[in-house]
Amino acid sequence: MEFLEMDSVIFSEDKGFQYFYRIIQSVMLDIVIVAGARPNFVKIAPLIHKLLREEKINYTLVHTGQHYDPLMNDVFFEDLSIPAPSYHLGISGGSQNKQTSEIITGFEEFLKDSNAKAVIVVGDVTSTMACSIVTKKLHRDLIHIEAGLRSHDRAMPEEINRILTDSITDYFFTTSREAGANLVKEGIADDRIFFVGNIMIDSLVRTLPFIQRPEVYRTYSLEENNYYLLTLHRADNVDNADVLTDILRAVSESIGDRTCIFPVHPRTEKMLRGTSIFHEIKNIEFIEPLRYLEFLFMQKHAKAVITDSGGIQEETTFMNVPCVTYRTTTERPETITTGSNELAQDLPALKAFLNTLEAGEWKTSSIPPLWDGNTAGRIVQKLHAIYSI
Known part of the structure; x- marks a missing residue:
């Protein structure tokens, strides 16, 4: 049998493919992206468009089903040109607490069999918070897009979702300097906060x-x-x-x-x-x-x-x-x-x-910094840097 040598590692030809496969896999990043409600769909679309052209990042899209009206979910995949999700948890209806428990159970069943190193959640809906809890209990990295937003009104369910999600997040992608400042006040280290801009504007620029x-x-x-x-x-x-x-x-x-x-x-x-x-x-x-x-x-x-x-x-x-x-x-x-x-x-x-x-009067306005349609690209660049791929 002929043997090949590379970097002092000797292996047979019939094992060569497996060796190279392991090398390739070692520089690949497997991630899960979670979507569950209308705002999520708008925010994940630009990221998915970027990742479809990525050679070093594999993604799996999980749709929790939190919004179950066809006009509130399926149609967005068509309008935003997003490929169909790989997994659908089928959660629909009921109170927020009922949805939370069902999403946690369903997402755990999926994630425990996944090789993903990180999970990306977006926004502040029930799916975001519930899937974040599962992610950390299964010891995966948690990445929150649109992190650090605060209304300072804990009567809002969304505010509770934001606070709980950010309390266990590993890497924070923010839409504004103010959001980053909120996180710093809550004890988050600067080197885990990345001001990348507003990914929803990416979708807007693309679809206008x-x-x-x-x-x-x-x-x-x-x-x-x-x-x-x-x-x-x-x-x-x-x-x-x-x-x-x-x-x-x-x-x-x-x-x-x-x-x-x-x-x-x-x-x-x-x-x-x-x-x-x-x-x-x-x-x-x-x-x-x-x-x-x-x-x-x-x-x-x-x-x-x-x-x-x-x-x-x-x-x-x-x-x-x-x-x-x-x-x-x-x-x-x-x-x-x-x-x-x-x-x-x-x-x-x-x-x-x-x-x-x-009366025909309104204030003069302008566009906030980094609301320029290039946020998804900056997020992908940061993923490369964080995971050295």
Whole structure:
């Protein structure tokens, strides 16, 4: 039998392939990326596009199923050109605590049989927190994209998810200097914090050329910069019918004859069914959730957006569309200090901001640092550096 020699290691030809395979594997990084809800899909898309061209990083996409409405998940894989997930945990419905327990159980079954060295989680949804716990209990590296955001309101489920996730994260990728400062205050070492920018903006930059005018634009005879777009989904705003209808009345009273388009989250629709608001308000049009590319079109051409969503604060800032966020706090202060967003903490403030918009006045805004569409590339570069690949 002929023998080959390399670096003083002697092996037979029939074992040569196995040797080289082990060498190749030693310089490869296997990671898992977790997605479970609409914001996750938007944030993972640019990273996956980069990783598809990577030779040294293998990824596996796990979809927890946290959002189970087809308009809230499957359609995003199509609109954002993301390959179908390799694994689907099939979690859907129920309370957040029920979802948490089911995601933990399902993700543990998957991860314990995986060779992945690291798990990447994004944002602040239930899936992010639950999969983070499993990751560390199984002794894998945890990487959090969009780490360090803080609203300083622990009544928000998302704030609890952020705090718990960051408390056990190994490597932190942040959207802003403020987020990094939050982590430092919590005792995180500087060398584990990487200011890479906002990966959601990567998706926005990539998809803006392909946004699609939805049918509702024609149905309601909408004109550019002459309608409002409304989204509400946070528990504080939609879980009490009186609170929800008071918000809708405040919007209706403040926008005059203009039309407000309200794509209704399934959770919100359920709450509205027992009210008379559909018949009472004439200038708010209640529609089904839009596809991502359609929703971006509606944002881009709106006079303003009224929302309680974190991601929409970012998207409107990049597109320089006025935004009024109806919440008591925001974890994205740069959208206010630098961007086009304002925080309405109560109904009088909401009405005041809408009156300002109706008067044709709004502040001058700009785009925060590193919101440039290149965040995914910076993340991949950092992965190379962290894992020496």
